Amino acid sequence: MSTDDTQQTTQRRRTICPSCERPTTVCLCALIPPSPLTTTNTEIIILQHPHEQRHPLATVPVLNKCVTNCQVLTGRRLRRGKSDLLDELYNDAVEQKPCKSVHAAFLFPGTDLNPSMEINQWKSSFGDTDVNKFVLIAFDGTWKHAKEMVSASFPFVSKFATQVCLTYDVNVDGGNIFSNQLTLRKEPFGGCMSTMEAVARCLRFLEPNGVEIESRLVEVLRMMVKFQASFTKPINPRPKLSKKGKDRDKNINSRK
Structure with a gap:
């Protein structure tokens, strides 16, 4: 590659904000709290799939900058050795030690x-x-x-944590029940939401000042969605193509 080509490639690369680690064109520093919001009652542990680390619309990095007591683990399942806190809860549950008034929950819609x-x-x-x-x-x-x-994590987390959910509706396609302005990606059914929004909605109930924390986090998320919408081009529906077999049968019938 020539020197000119290298310079052009460098110029085309987006400049990254060193604070929020997002492209400067979609910088969120003006909305991210200067000091992370304190969660006095809640320790947050997020298991992030390895693919999400590279996704441009991942909300966990932003969430981690907005709140305290948030630990992000990378992997495909939770097990012993991943987190000292979870290991302690697991060991206490297995050994049937008295409750320390620490209550754990993992967030995911249930089944029958x-x-x-x-x-x-x-x-x-x-x-x-x-x-x-x-x-x-x-x-x-x-x-x-x-x-x-x-x-994959259920055999481990079910020993010490209760499965919890936010209100959702599997019969509604896409979106979520809280706000139709907070969707970054297509969701499989109503009530689904980004990790950042889901944690924000939970903190509303778990923290003494949960309403304020939820509001601040949703404000940041809303701006992320606004930025995303401004850079998203409208998608025209693809033309419906007829199957070759049906076209052949139609031609045969027309000649009869």
């Missing part, structure tokens, strides 16, 4: 065989007398990858 509890009901079940310390586990990936990650 493995039902989930709505996050607000789960939190309310402990009452006001408990020392409410929560561990919230989330899985970051496409819907297919997330299902695989939950299934």
